[in-house]
Amino acid sequence: MTGSNALDSQGTKPDVLILFPDDWAIYSPTLLRLVDILSESFAVRAHVLDTGRVDNTMLDQPRFRRICLSGSIAKLLRKTGTYRPFRAMALAHSARHAVGPHTQVIAVDADGTMAARLLGRPFHLLSLEVGRHPLFRLITGRHARSIIIQSPERLQYQFGGAIASQLPVFYVQNAPEVQHHPPVRVARREHPRLVYMGHLMPMHGLAAMLNLARAWPQATLTLLGLRNAAGMELVRAHNGDLIESGRVVVYEDYVPEAALPTFLGDFDIGLCLYELGRRRHDFNYLSSPAGKMFNYFSAGLPVVASNLAGLSPVSLHQAGIQVDSHGVEALIGACRTILDDYTHYSMGASHAAMHYDFRSAVVPLADFLRCCMEHS
Structure with a gap:
């Protein structure tokens, strides 16, 4: 397992650290958009898994650290049922020197939260997949600073009313940034x-x-x-x-x-x-x-x-x-x-x-992250 990132050698601690446990970061529009918009105000670094299943080399190195794992090892870990705990540990190990006293950690889904806890840090949960995991719910209730999720229905299903009432919630869809109304179009009726x-x-x-x-x-x-x-x-x-x-x-x-x-x-x-x-x-x-x-x-x-x-x-x-x-x-x-x-x-x-413009949804989150930094 190897890591690839130019910023590590500079010793710079990011303002925002994102822990993304899946190996298809290049195909995660929410991750890419979030990094782009937050980078306008903060130093952002996302740690992502890379098994070679897709080509993640197009991710720019200053903002993304790829944790490279051979596909054969990933396959073996999946067969033995140890892939998920391994990737949580790999994320935590990769990010262990990237956390400063004011760094805000955004943990993606259950395995990202496990990595955040291995780092001993509270986190902002970015929920892309939902499921009922009692341990995940417990950890989120105790250690999350906010929840970023797509809809009230998914929030209620995953966490119930108790957690939802305790934490700030930001509803962010997997939608692109749209600066103006897209043009109304004309169809090709005969050959659609x-x-x-x-x-x-x-x-x-x-x-x-x-x-x-x-x-x-x-x-x-x-x-x-x-x-x-x-x-x-x-x-x-x-x-x-x-x-x-x-x-x-x-x-x-x-x-x-x-x-x-x-x-x-x-x-x-x-x-x-x-x-x-x-x-x-x-x-x-x-x-x-x-x-x-x-x-x-x-x-x-x-x-x-x-x-x-x-x-x-x-x-x-x-x-x-x-x-x-x-x-x-x-x-x-x-x-x-x-x-x-x-x-x-x-x-x-x-x-x-x-x-559903992405930027409009993320601006309140960015303001909250800034507030958390100022009070950390």
Whole structure:
């Protein structure tokens, strides 16, 4: 296990230390946006795990320290059930010299909080995944200074009323920063271009989207995002003819967040579907506000989404259609409904983008961090 960061050699203690336990930091928009905005006011350093599963080398070294672990060792740790405690210890070990007397620690999810406690520090919890973990709830109640989470429903589910009433809570969605209303767009009605931007895996509606592309020859579908082996097998093994004809495009390049509105501006409808299967009762999935949905909003792009609570902003802001069925008739019908009143739905997406603007949500958090520093 090795670390990579230029600032360590300077002996500089960060104002804000972020402990991110997952190995896909480059694909965590919330983390990247938070680092960017907080860096305008504070010295920020995020410690992140890197098993080589995705290319995290594009993270800038002054603000990110990658804890490099070989994929084979990570696989062995997972098989032995020791991966999660290991990564908490690895984060704590990596950050042990980075904590000053006024440093504010932002711990991401349960394993980030464990790392913070190994450092002996109170923390601000950034909750990206929710679940009912009694020890996690106990540690948060005793040692957290604030909670950063997506919605009141997820807060209540994870912690109940007692903790929620004791701590400052900041509601921050996995949404981009939007400085002005995205333009209201005009659709290509005869040859609509559909896009999916997210994790390419079966559970994320991949089969339904491919079936839609096959059943609607006038439309094209572009797939972009982190690749899953099972998902790519589904794409390539059974849909080679669609790829060959150009009706399905698997976009190979990484698109930086700043370029996403322009990239998404080439499409007409964003897709946000989930085939939860055995996870259909998993509150984390049911209530999770998908980052892809907010990215579509940021481009004024109407959305066809599953009828899940976490995707309710689509209906709430009239930014698209939520569907109960992922059958091709239902999906084509939803797309055509949007195309028939495209200005209305694009305007709804534009308004939703402004409503969930990331910067507006983070400013109160930054003020609170500053207050904590002054009184630490």
